[in-house]
Amino acid sequence: MNFLFVALGGAVGAMARYAISLIPLKTEFPFLTLITNVVFCIFAGIL
Template sequence: MYSFLLVGLGGAVGAMARYGVGRLVPIAGFPFATLIVNIVGSFLMGVLIAVLSRTLVAWSNEARLLLAVGVLGGFTTFSSFSLDVITLAQRGEWFAATGYILLSVVGSVGSLALALWLARGVI
């Protein structure tokens, strides 16, 4: 239960930060705010995981849940996606990493398009 609380609190902070970036970055016909959030969130995930991987203190798992899963997961799920890709690549699983990228991007965009099509045209 404690783990869920850490993730939930962090997620709320991350979601509010994402919303804040969206409010600060002017809308100009291109999703700059989303692009910024994805790039910054992925960078922060890399820094956090590097720091946590070198830290063997008792609170490392709690910090990972609060900051990586919660805050950065709420800020952008793209950071988790990026970490998954890099983890697969570091294991030498290039085929899996490439497949994961393609399936995630094409599958996500395709499923959203399908849902819109169904909701607008069929239902």
């Protein structure tokens, strides 16, 4: 069952990072990817 949760979390995270990457930024550092990862880590920690 844990494998299913990890796979589902990875899929949702990948889709979220891809969707966020479509927003154009003028910086070289991927700030939006960092923010997405932090938000999902906090969300996973709450669950």
